[in-house]
Amino acid sequence: MWDWQNASPLTGLNFVAMVVGAVVVLAIGLGVVTYTIYAERKVIGWMQGRIGPNRVGPFGLLQSIADIVKLLIKEDVVPERADRVLFLLAPVIAFIPSFMVLAVIPFSARHPFTANLAVGALYYIALSAITIHGVMLGGWASNNKYALIGGMRSAAQMLSYEVPLGLSLVGVILMAGSLNLNDIVEAQARSGWWYIVPQFLGFCVFLVAATAELNRTPFDLPEAESELVAGYHVEYTGFRFAFFMLTEYLYLFAMGGLMATLFLGGWTGPWLPGWLWFAIKVFAFIFFQFWLRATMPRIRVDQLMSFSWKVLLPLALLNLVVTAVLKAFLS
Amino acid sequence: MSEEERKAETTAPQAPSAASAANRAAGAGESGAKAEAKPAAAKAQAAKAAPPDPRVEAAKAVAEQIKQVLVREFGEAAVEETGVAHRTPMVRVRKQDWPKAVEFLRTHPDWKLNYAECMAGTDYPDYIEIVLYVQSTELGHFVCLKTRTDRDPAEVPSLVASHPGLNWEEREIYDLLGVRFTGHPDLRRIMMWEGFKGHPLRKDYREWD
Amino acid sequence: MAQTEETLERLGVPADKLEHHRLRLDDDPDVRTEEMLLNVGPQHPSTHGVFRLLVKIRGETILDAEPVIGYLHRGTEKLAEDLQYTQIIPYTDRLDYLAAMLNNYALCHTVEEALGLEIPERAEYLRVIVMELQRIASHLLFIGTYLLDLGAMSPFLYVFQERERIVQMFNKICGARLTYNYMRIGGVKWDAPPGWLDEVRAFVPFMKERIKMYDDLITGNEIFLNRTRGIGQYDTETALKYGLSGINLRCTGFAWDLRRKKPYSIYDRFEFDIPVGTRGDCFDRYYLHLLEMQQSLRIVEQALDQIPDSGPVLGKVPKLIRVPKGEYYSGIEGARGELGFYIVSDGKDKPYRLKIRKPSFVNLQLLPELLRGQNIANLIAILGAVDIVLGEVDA
Numbered sequence: 001m002w003d004w005q006n007a008s009p010l011t012g013l014n015f016v017a018m019v020v021g022a023v024v025v026l027a028i029g030l031g032v033v034t035y036t037i038y039a040e041r042k043v044i045g046w047m048q049g050r051i052g053p054n055r056v057g058p059f060g061l062l063q064s065i066a067d068i069v070k071l072l073i074k075e076d077v078v079p080e081r082a083d084r085v086l087f088l089l090a091p092v093i094a095f096i097p098s099f100m101v102l103a104v105i106p107f108s109a110r111h112p113f114t115a116n117l118a119v120g121a122l123y124y125i126a127l128s129a130i131t132i133h134g135v136m137l138g139g140w141a142s143n144n145k146y147a148l149i150g151g152m153r154s155a156a157q158m159l160s161y162e163v164p165l166g167l168s169l170v171g172v173i174l175m176a177g178s179l180n181l182n183d184i185v186e187a188q189a190r191s192g193w194w195y196i197v198p199q200f201l202g203f204c205v206f207l208v209a210a211t212a213e214l215n216r217t218p219f220d221l222p223e224a225e226s227e228l229v230a231g232y233h234v235e236y237t238g239f240r241f242a243f244f245m246l247t248e249y250l251y252l253f254a255m256g257g258l259m260a261t262l263f264l265g266g267w268t269g270p271w272l273p274g275w276l277w278f279a280i281k282v283f284a285f286i287f288f289q290f291w292l293r294a295t296m297p298r299i300r301v302d303q304l305m306s307f308s309w310k311v312l313l314p315l316a317l318l319n320l321v322v323t324a325v326l327k328a329f330l331s
Numbered sequence: 332m333s334e335e336e337r338k339a340e341t342t343a344p345q346a347p348s349a350a351s352a353a354n355r356a357a358g359a360g361e362s363g364a365k366a367e368a369k370p371a372a373a374k375a376q377a378a379k380a381a382p383p384d385p386r387v388e389a390a391k392a393v394a395e396q397i398k399q400v401l402v403r404e405f406g407e408a409a410v411e412e413t414g415v416a417h418r419t420p421m422v423r424v425r426k427q428d429w430p431k432a433v434e435f436l437r438t439h440p441d442w443k444l445n446y447a448e449c450m451a452g453t454d455y456p457d458y459i460e461i462v463l464y465v466q467s468t469e470l471g472h473f474v475c476l477k478t479r480t481d482r483d484p485a486e487v488p489s490l491v492a493s494h495p496g497l498n499w500e501e502r503e504i505y506d507l508l509g510v511r512f513t514g515h516p517d518l519r520r521i522m523m524w525e526g527f528k529g530h531p532l533r534k535d536y537r538e539w540d
Numbered sequence: 541m542a543q544t545e546e547t548l549e550r551l552g553v554p555a556d557k558l559e560h561h562r563l564r565l566d567d568d569p570d571v572r573t574e575e576m577l578l579n580v581g582p583q584h585p586s587t588h589g590v591f592r593l594l595v596k597i598r599g600e601t602i603l604d605a606e607p608v609i610g611y612l613h614r615g616t617e618k619l620a621e622d623l624q625y626t627q628i629i630p631y632t633d634r635l636d637y638l639a640a641m642l643n644n645y646a647l648c649h650t651v652e653e654a655l656g657l658e659i660p661e662r663a664e665y666l667r668v669i670v671m672e673l674q675r676i677a678s679h680l681l682f683i684g685t686y687l688l689d690l691g692a693m694s695p696f697l698y699v700f701q702e703r704e705r706i707v708q709m710f711n712k713i714c715g716a717r718l719t720y721n722y723m724r725i726g727g728v729k730w731d732a733p734p735g736w737l738d739e740v741r742a743f744v745p746f747m748k749e750r751i752k753m754y755d756d757l758i759t760g761n762e763i764f765l766n767r768t769r770g771i772g773q774y775d776t777e778t779a780l781k782y783g784l785s786g787i788n789l790r791c792t793g794f795a796w797d798l799r800r801k802k803p804y805s806i807y808d809r810f811e812f813d814i815p816v817g818t819r820g821d822c823f824d825r826y827y828l829h830l831l832e833m834q835q836s837l838r839i840v841e842q843a844l845d846q847i848p849d850s851g852p853v854l855g856k857v858p859k860l861i862r863v864p865k866g867e868y869y870s871g872i873e874g875a876r877g878e879l880g881f882y883i884v885s886d887g888k889d890k891p892y893r894l895k896i897r898k899p900s901f902v903n904l905q906l907l908p909e910l911l912r913g914q915n916i917a918n919l920i921a922i923l924g925a926v927d928i929v930l931g932e933v934d935a
Contacts, residue, residue, distance in 0.1 A: 010686065042695075044693075047694065048693075048694045048697040048698065049697060049701060078778070094665060116885045145576065145578050145579075217691060217692075218691065220691065229584060229585060237778055293693070294693070294694050295692070296691070296692060296695065296761075296763060297687060297690040297691045297692035297761065297763050297764050298690055298691025298692070298763070298767075299763050299767070299769065299914075299919045300766065300767050300915075300916065300918070300921075301600075302915060303766055303767075304599075
């Protein structure tokens with residue numbers, strides 16, 4: 001029943017397994033998001049000499065759940081002059097890809113819920129680009145100037161950073177010789193080093209581009225609260241707002257997973273079980289993002305663009321060329 | 332009142348009945364404008380009794396100098412009054428010459444009163460007075476310039492051309508005291524909203540009328 | 541094209557800047573762009589209160605900006621006409637509510653000048669200490685909010701730690717944390733409680749340490765430099781023309797500090813420098829806040845050394861204060877610039893007219909000038925650096 005990945009033709013039982021798998025991954029995703037938000041508030045709180053949430057449940061552990069319940073029971077307001085259909089649709093368009101990309105992240109060596117996709121890396125990049133539509137449409141459909149500017153900024157930013165992000169992956173793919181994320185992890189295990197070492201330049205480009213893709217500080221311009229109030233989701237309330245938030249944090253988790261897979265050897269590691277290694281690596285990335293948020297001011301929009309095209313892109317290309325040349329010579 | 336009488340009044344400061352040093356200095360700061368009600372003779376007598384404050388005397392001398400400079404440029408009628416506003420030299424300029432005189436003093440090599448510190452308008456029973464405290468950052472002069480306008484219609488030429496920083500101050504005076512500044516680029520209410528009736532800082536303003 | 545020119549004229553774009561706008565707007569004849577009116581405020585997280593800025597933008601370029609103020613107008617000047625002088629003091633607390641001590645002092649100082657009062661030594665020193673502490677507290681909050689405007693959230697929470705200590709000390713000396721009502725005409729209301737001066741003495745090295753920390757954490761940050769260096773620049777001449785004061789004037793390299801230029805209180809007894817900027821940009825304005833805090837600490841230190849151990853804190857003042865007939869103006873160096881009170885008295889116990897020279901109000905006028913032709917992304921950086929408090933702007 002659980003070996004549905006290789007099952008052909010698809011049986012009813014296999015289909016049930018697929019659905020169960022999707023639900024399990026969704027549940028994991030939601031759980032991770034809930035406690036990522038809690039951890040963010042707690043960690044940043046400590047960094048700023050505060051306590052953080054500590055009222056709801058022991059150590060405030062139920063705070064995020066209380067927030068979610070609050071958002072669920074809130075009125076779903078649609079502005080009168082908004083484009084109603086698009087306004088309602090935008091959070092869905094934004095959210096679905098963020099959940100779909102989790103399908104290719106290999107959480108551990110053998111678990112049945114990872115689609116062992118031959119073009120995993122490409123799939124991730126392609127799907128995450130769809131989210132931009134949701135964000136942009138949401139900003140546009142709100143009929144609010146701040147939301148519009150936020151949505152446009154967001155589109156411009158995500159498009160420009162997608163390029164260096166994609167290119168920084170190519171180095172890894174060249175080394176592993178596969179687009180399949182499982183294969184990449186195994187290739188790292190075989191070669192004896194994590195790709196962060198030979199692909200250090202690529203890793204740096206990836207890290208910066210990933211931060212920008214995630215709209216996190218210092219690249220949080222689309223939702224810069226001091227400039228654009230809240231950016232593209234300024235008119236959203238209740239669960240539609242929660243969808244946008246969920247999207248963001250799911251991407252944070254997925255991007256951490258992608259980084260762990262590509263550069264830090266995925267689930268591999270001594271002594272500890274694979275899933276724990278994976279979790280440690282992912283949370284290292286997430287913690288790094290918290291840390292940045294507590295430290296950095298926000299970059300300006302024109303500087304953001306020129307940084308992507310004038311600095312990151314050449315670096316990514318350089319990395320690609322060097323990798324290709326070295327690979328050709330060494331093999 | 333003739334020019335001579337006015338001058339005589341301002342140069343003879345009114346001394347208060349209390350003989351404390353504090354009040355003496357302060358009383359000497361009388362601009363003369365509000366002293367008109369009392370008979371001049373009584374004041375002159377009182378002035379003899381109290382020795383004048385040297386700081387006030389110096390300020391008065393400075394005011395006279397400014398007057399001479401202005402009179403040379405704009406004619407005798409331009410300066411209506413000189414005196415002291417509590418140790419600060421005070422010169423009252425005729426309304427028509429107000430912006431020209433301020434600009435002239437701003438660029439005059441001996442005065443260079445280039446830094447407008449404070450502008451205020453005051454509603455007196457018979458007139459509205461515009462006060463401008465200007466400072467010379469280079470030469471250190473600190474002078475109080477004044478002009479007067481009727482209460483109705485209250486109109487004073489604007490100073491924005493020479494001191495752009497007075498833009499909002501004039502708008503505020505227009506808003507709260509109802510003085511129209513002719514030549515002001517953007518004379519609108521600033522504190523109160525458009526459509527507000529009346530000018531609250533006028534003494535005869537009543538909220539419920 | 542003609543329409544564009546008309547628009548620019550209507551917006552009051554000065555003739556020498558017209559060419560600049562025309563180039564930017566009409567460089568691509570195929571693209572039809574429209575002006576957009578963006579309403580920043582009165583409900584906006586970065587306007588520091590109820591301040592509204594009407595921005596006309598085309599693309600990302602600001603064509604014009606019009607500040608709309610008055611949302612917090614309480615008519616303090618009118619209210620003061622029906623209040624005795626001592627009763628006005630609590631109203632001054634509500635002007636620049638981040639530096640209430642300085643407001644208190646500015647009013648008391650003007651009335652004392654008018655009366656020619658002698659202030660007891662100990663009161664003078666207490667005043668200087670609380671005023672300089674207040675200046676530090678106010679500057680701290682500027683640094684926090686400015687960095688918050690630029691997207692860094694931690695400094696905002698950091699500065700509250702030091703500010704909290706200052707506020708606690710104020711609480712001990714006058715029983716209030718924000719609106720102090722501490723000064724009286726002729727002195728101060730309360731003497732320092734036992735141990736209070738030691739507390740201040742302990743605070744000085746702590747604060748020095750923290751200023752160094754902020755310098756390390758913020759000043760060298762590449763993103764921060766990129767966002768503030770060369771942004772919102774103006775020269776001394778412009779600043780003087782617009783009547784700017786305080787750090788907004790000193791950032792252009794012009795050393796104008798009323799504590800030095802027209803010494804009031806006992807400031808002529810202390811040694812301190814007037815830090816000035818070099819370029820007149822947002823970075824200089826930020827950095828001067830740090831440097832001024834250091835100078836304030838120096839003054840506090842010296843005041844602590846010189847303060848007499850005991851003595852009266854309130855001079856001999858008549859029960860009912862009647863200011864002699866006349867008009868009085870005196871300004872002090874507030875946290876945001878020259879803070880002055882102009883009083884016309886007709887010899888009664890209430891002022892005939894009271895006018896407040898509000899530094900934020902005057903400083904804010906330059907804002908449209910600074911914003912015109914700028915990229916919209918700089919709006920918040922420039923607005924934040926002007927350092928306004930709406931309670932004072934609107935009075």
